[in-house]
Amino acid sequence: MKTLTDLASSEVSCICGKRHRIATRIIRCGRNILPELCRLPEECGFRGCGLVVSDFNTHRAAGRKSARLLAESGHSFQELLLSGEEVHADSKHLHEVNEGIAAYHPSWLLAVGSGSICDLVKTAAHRNALPFAVVATAASMDGYLSANAAIFEQGIKKQHSNLSPAAGIIADTAILLNAPSGMTRAGLGDALGKFTSLLEWKLNHLLTGEFYCPAAAELIRREIQVLISSASGTADPFPDALIRTLLATGIAMQMMGNSTPASAGEHYFSHALDTFECAVHGRIRAAHGDQVALGTWKLLHLYAGLQKHPNLLPRDGIRYRRHTEEWTRLGVDLKDLLRTKSALLSALPDPAGILLSAEFRKETESLLRHLPVLRRIYAEHGLPVRAEMLGISPRTETFAWEHAVDMRTRFCLMDLIGTSETDVHPDRPQENNENHHRRKKTDDDRPERQQSQPVIA
Numbered sequence: 500m501k502t503l504t505d506l507a508s509s510e511v512s513c514i515c516g517k518r519h520r521i522a523t524r525i526i527r528c529g530r531n532i533l534p535e536l537c538r539l540p541e542e543c544g545f546r547g548c549g550l551v552v553s554d555f556n557t558h559r560a561a562g563r564k565s566a567r568l569l570a571e572s573g574h575s576f577q578e579l580l581l582s583g584e585e586v587h588a589d590s591k592h593l594h595e596v597n598e599g600i601a602a603y604h605p606s607w608l609l610a611v612g613s614g615s616i617c618d619l620v621k622t623a624a625h626r627n628a629l630p631f632a633v634v635a636t637a638a639s640m641d642g643y644l645s646a647n648a649a650i651f652e653q654g655i656k657k658q659h660s661n662l663s664p665a666a667g668i669i670a671d672t673a674i675l676l677n678a679p680s681g682m683t684r685a686g687l688g689d690a691l692g693k694f695t696s697l698l699e700w701k702l703n704h705l706l707t708g709e710f711y712c713p714a715a716a717e718l719i720r721r722e723i724q725v726l727i728s729s730a731s732g733t734a735d736p737f738p739d740a741l742i743r744t745l746l747a748t749g750i751a752m753q754m755m756g757n758s759t760p761a762s763a764g765e766h767y768f769s770h771a772l773d774t775f776e777c778a779v780h781g782r783i784r785a786a787h788g789d790q791v792a793l794g795t796w797k798l799l800h801l802y803a804g805l806q807k808h809p810n811l812l813p814r815d816g817i818r819y820r821r822h823t824e825e826w827t828r829l830g831v832d833l834k835d836l837l838r839t840k841s842a843l844l845s846a847l848p849d850p851a852g853i854l855l856s857a858e859f860r861k862e863t864e865s866l867l868r869h870l871p872v873l874r875r876i877y878a879e880h881g882l883p884v885r886a887e888m889l890g891i892s893p894r895t896e897t898f899a900w901e902h903a904v905d906m907r908t909r910f911c912l913m914d915l916i917g918t919s920e921t922d923v924h925p926d927r928p929q930e931n932n933e934n935h936h937r938r939k940k941t942d943d944d945r946p947e948r949q950q951s952q953p954v955i956a
Contacts, residue, residue: 515712519754525667533671537572543666547606549576554586557612560636577603588618589651596623614640618648625662632667637678638686638742644749672738685788690744692765692791695798699763715751722747764911767903768794778829785889792882816841850915
């Protein structure tokens with residue numbers, strides 16, 4: 500197996516029978532390497548004038564220095580500072596990037612930031628047929644090198660696949676270490692989500708014949724094993740191991756052309772939370788990686804329970820029809836997606852035979868062996884195991900858990916088995932009055948919010 504750096508700008512004849520082309524030319528990861536930005540445009544094959552895109556926070560973190568380095572090395576470029584204190588990957592800010600491209604007519608783009616900035620620039624670059632590179636400012640997500648982006652459009656997080664990935668990236672761990680601790684925690688949560696996403700990739704392969712590449716899966720597993728071995732600290736080698744895991748996941752997604760190796764039930768839970776929060780409160784409350792961490796924790800316990808008492812649901816599509824009505828009451832239109840999902844579910848082979856097969860049980864047991872070390876990592880890094888830790892009410896958490904199946908036409912374990920309250924809240928203790936009053940207050944706990952929310956069955 501090649502190293503992460505060796506995979507850059509390569510074409511691999513794989514054991515899966517396909518040839519995987521990695522479009523990213525340059526992958527630089529290390530401490531105090533930002534000055535290597537001076538030669539990155541030439542190494543990526545960029546010509547002409549560039550456009551450096553950042554926001555207020557990422558400009559302070561690395562944008563100002565990146566601009567100085569580019570200017571000192573003789574590169575021609577303009578700067579675009581996106582508006583607002585908090586920039587999200589949404590249609591409003593995507594329009595702002597597209598307007599900047601129309602105004603400055605660049606030949607290439609440079610994204611200085613993390614998840615939102617990267618997804619905005621990636622989407623705009625693809626739509627305008629422009630190459631782009633990235634200066635990472637936080638080890639907060641796995642999409643830096645992927646061919647995918649998620650953009651909030653009309654209250655729904657829409658996945659855009661088969662985009663042109665970054666031609667190059669500089670991930671300076673000295674910069675990553677200065678990122679807010681919450682962003683690093685979110686990146687760790689996103690990385691640990693690969694345990695369940697890889698398992699559910701195999702599940703979809705067995706259920707529907709979805710293409711599965713053992714080499715892409717092993718690329719992620721190898722890096723995540725290094726990560727969990729180093730996750731007891733916050734200094735080197737943890738930041739290096741974390742960003743390498745996130746970058747390796749992006750390369751695996753490039754190999755597949757989609758997010759199948761990196762996103763499953765744990766991510767769909769996060770997407771359902773985001774969609775609900777935007778519909779009801781008009782904003783996203785928690786970081787994506789934190790929500791993925793919570794979804795991963797819940798899904799791990801659901802798989803542990805599967806070993807003991809699988810509770811298979813009927814495949815009649817009634818649940819999806821009920822969910823369609825519930826989303827419609829929130830002003831979210833998912834009827835076409837859920838109609839397709841219902842038809843796919845009814846055409847599945849016997850899920851019980853697959854879930855209880857020797858092949859899938861072996862995969863599940865391999866995952867569950869990591870549960871003790873994951874429990875320790877969650878505790879040491881403050882990763883959420885209850886929704887209240889994110890300022891989200893148990894009621895909203897339950898809604899998102901039940902409706903995670905609505906986010907994509909792919910399947911996750913929740914599509915197939917029933918979930919009890921214990922499955923949703925595996926680690927919730929019985930609260931006494933003191934603990935109840937000391938826990939973090941959520942918007943859903945406030946009477947005025949409760950009155951404004953729709954009734955959810």
